[in-house]
Amino acid sequence: MKRIAALILFASLSSTAVAMEPFVVSDIRIDGLHRISAGTVYTYLTINKGQPLTAEEAQSAIRALYQTKMFSDVTLDRDGNTLVIKVVERPSIAKLNLRGNHDIKEEDLRKGLKSIGLAEGETFDRLSLDRVQQELISQYYNRGKYNVGVIPHVTKLDRNRVAIDIEIREGKVAKVREINIIGNHDFTDRQIRTGFKTDTANLTSWYSKNDQYSREKLSGDLKTLQSYYMDRGYADFALDSSQVTISPDRRSAYIDTSVKEGEIYTVSDIHLLGQLRLPEKDMRRLVFLHNGDLFSRRAVEASSDAMKAILANIGYAYAKVTPVPKLDHDKRTVDLTFYVEPGPRVYVRRIVFEGNTRTEDQVLRRQFRQLEGGYYNQLAIDRTKVRLQQLGFFKTVDINKERVNGVDDEVDLHVKVAEQSAGSLQFGVGYSQYAGIIISASVTQNNIMGTGDKFSISASKSYYYTNANVSYYNPYVTESGIGLGYNLAYSKSNYGDTYLANFETNMKSFSVNMGIPITDWDGLNFSLGLSSNRINTYDGYTPQVLTDYINKIGKKTDHSWDGTVTWTRNTKNNYWAPTHGGQLQASITAALPGSTVQYIKFFGEANHYWPVGGGYVLYLDGQVGYGKTYGKDSKYDFPFWENFYSGGVSDVRGFQQNTLGPRYCTGTTTVNGKTVPVTPNHDGYCANSYYDYAQPIGGAFKVLGSAQLFLPLPFLKDINTARVAWFVDTGNAYATVQDFNVNTLRVSTGISLQWQAPIGPLVISFAVPVREQASDKRYKEQIQFTFGSQF
Template structure:
């Protein structure tokens, strides 16, 4: 087990406190400027104390000394009692020197105070956090305002050096500096030069005859220097890490039946410059053992035949400690889910070395059935307890269930309100059959606030304000308000969602928005629109992981085309419909399944959603859209998580086509998905994400009368990505780096689909959940780009949702 720096310093404190102080002699005190009297004569004879005088005090009051001094006026003292008084004053830790003498009948106590620490400063430390160091130093009395003891400082210096040596840093320099100040005070500075960790140049196993070393060391954390060491740092020597690898070595052989396996010797050598490490281990493999018999004993609680079905160990199999452990965990988990929180399953081996066999007896000790007394939440300073409690699947007053507790943790993580969630189950004092469930959370930003002022030649001064809060006032409700205004654009949005409108988890929300675009961005076709909508949303969970949703709303969209600049296909569509204002009754049905272990930065699980949206009969244009979004996270180890994502969309008209003959004799037709509902691709937005290309610029383009090609989107969207996350690159739960490959495109319709038109890009991205909101920054290299594509390598979004 790895011991933390704090625990080591606590042990050091105990050792320091038990060190015996030096005894002063029963001798006359030396004369000092504050006590100019002549030194009293020493006397080994007992005498009665008529008075007590304290000399040498500066900061400490005489009353404090009298509190610890075991002698009072009128006492008769002799040499042993004076020695005991000196020990008592030394034990206070306040004094560097204590002498006791007499002047007639007056007992004279002369002390030299230890200085007080004015300020303690630690610099240069990276491997050991400052807060951990400061806490450990405070535990042994090295802190601001405490009494300074040089012996403690020397011991801390040695301990820190040893700590860094265990981390492979043998060039570390720990330099304490003590600066004397007035009024018997000191400043203490501990300067640490950590240096670089020694690198493992060679690992050698001796005695492994049945298996090659490369297979044995496949999952070791300690590795020889290799091309990935810059990232994994697996070539840096650490004693704790090496000890863990040797435990894996033992496990490796025991999993393959070598019961008598032993490590004979371990040698760790370091180069003269203390930069290279050489590790050699001698082993004895022994013989391979098989299972001779398997049985279950003890109080199984459940029918014995049910417990026997959980046993993975079979007669005549090769012995494997891993299989034994899996069996004990399986039985323990089942008992834990029905209330036996402290159940134990002990596999007792019966080794026959002559026959090379092992018999296993699984002894079941269920312990008392445990009830959950109380569920307590800590760390939710802003979020109401009710918001957390409704996510719990473990309930107060019910039997303990480890499955319910594990699921509760995942549901809390999926809220997105917390950086970390930890659940403890301490036993109720004085009770063997009750536990409390203590949920410790660390809150993080659950929303974003954005205010901006900008200027461009196109739009002039632009002001925008947006407030999004997923945990409004700690209630768990989601509220979003946004307003943006410029000389060409006005936009107002409001949305509200109550995820627990009813006790059974039904969610109810509303969307209201109004948008006026006098001139669109250059990234999409140029036309103006005035649009607004009012929508109601209902969502209902149907299983622990699945939910269905429905939306019903009404919207209006007025399109204004500009002769000469708007693409001709858009002008013809509006002319064919014969109405520039589109009114719609809109309905949407959705199904989603989410098994991710975390809503912010998941490392496993799947999230998928399918939605079918349609305008209802009687709308100006009758059409439908189908979208499917799939995302799966594959944990490839502690340092790697692979995300595979697919984003598909398709839309078409289901009502009649519009055909008109214009005054100039041209016949125009409006069919298929309306142009203002087209899918777009390119950029870093969550819909149609294909980094490395300018937002919304991929796919079909159309020209205006003036011949300027403009993106108009398409009715078919096919986007995919492979993204490798490196969650351990930063020591933070709020940021991570990824490497990605994005691919896909949008097409006019299904008949236009061609894989040869796929665009692709690769690059790296930084995802950071900052205090002001989520930030995504990517640097991409476009692949398969063609003439006319608009590329952009560096892209970022703020509060765009990670």
């Protein structure tokens, strides 16, 4: 009705203008302006001085001024040969207030309103406000809130201004009461609704909200339903209809969907047509269907994507692969043809960097696997993006290709980064059940002067240890990516203040390390270092076996120079929360001849992540550590201060930190006239000893295995912030590799939460030992956590 009234008003004004006799305009005067300048009006006028004014031109002028939406009334009049334009300005919006909106963020809502001219400072248009009201109601309908109310209030102010207050009463989402699927005979409702986001109320609805109706969610479910059938051979499956009925109180939704299953089709033949650019046999390897297979739309799409990807890796950046299935309804077969259109082969002309205000271009350029002047290679570009993200200098990395104007075979790559601070001055207070309160301070710069070099100095202290460390590393001493670094460290630990054996270490060390890349995923690191470690034991308080070891080697200070070689292969897709890929690592450390005790220490680890569907991610990890003496010192056992330990929040959960493995008593006793060390009984109890329990000392051999299933929890949508997993851990430490026995492996299971909390990284585990021994009773610990804070 309002639009009709406006048209009637426009027609009446136009007729007034048409009734005027034509004349030559000698001057133009505008009456009624207050906020809008005359110059602004002149820019929209289609009439100029000295121009004859006809009825058609007058009508055109009125129409042009109305289209500016700045005026609610426009009339033309004549004063002699002066054209008089009388206008009534629309009011300006002095204030726009939104209230009651929770589902739609105010920032997003204001952007949408501004795009249609409804913002503070703009001219007020009643039709725009009505349009906004209807659009908001439609958006809430899409969210399942059918009893929403959007009530605009317009208040007139002085100086031709208005204040707009939009009150939104969101109401509650309509709950899905019934989902009826009609026409399915080959599969049950439960089978075909497996991947649905929409469901009726169940035990998990309180947090998953899957019983809340949403038009977008239902649309996705119908696509899932169609995919379910078409991935199982039903090539002519069809959705006949889908209807949603809302109850009179708008609080309940009833969904009815009718389907036509059709018949099961097999693939009769597969053709590749067009300009393949690669040998047909190579392209056919990328087709995931074969003659006689059940038709699968998922396999068809995957085949198309694979062919486009391989073409993009050899320069055809804009290749198209179109699958065309031809159904034979009588034979129930599909003749499948892939039409390949590679387009022109594309070269990369230039690589342009944007947003790196601190980081030098060369730091980014040396990560690139796509070269300027070379054929476009999507695989190399994707790998480059990962390498840039792994630097830790940037919040976001985007690489976009843009065609070069006037050329169809060249593109420029625009690399847009958002830098984040690569340096920090930190003071920290943390806590762990093993180390207690931890105070730390550090100065770190991972991108010195934008060069990519790394420097750090740090110190930390808990009730049982103190350490300080200074390090520097240049990852690109050479253009080929060879890195060189130095590390100076000091540490002092009193293990008697923990659950471990009562002895102290005081170590100073210096090392030089070199990194050599082998591939984009593999690298070698070589390290050579000198160290001095003083070990203090205490008669009657330290397990006798450790005191005897110090007496055997005849020195309380271990002077050593050691070399380490480490190989690492990292294919994880994310640093904090991987969902696929993994890491392999193997290292060998040798205390070289001339050291107090010559030994070799090996450590290996293999882990991998697999997405298993439905948001679940399976993670498997295995570790093994082994040490032994060699050469002139092969008569000695492996030095106990280099032992491997087992148990704790990052090891076999459910047992206290580092408490699994060999345990020994303090003191000695007399047996048959001989003085021998006290040995623990079956329960780990030590008789005639300063401590009534055996103390863990670790061992020269260790194994650890862990299986975790990360769970898709709807209220934890950002897995980079938090993850929950069900786990099973197993492992132990042994005095020697010969002592290994599968029957002595400890096993635990439980739930773990990993959270990048504002106060710092937080890990909480609830674990229950399912295989233990009587001597472990003292060391069981179901709830384990560690966290830190920086300020």
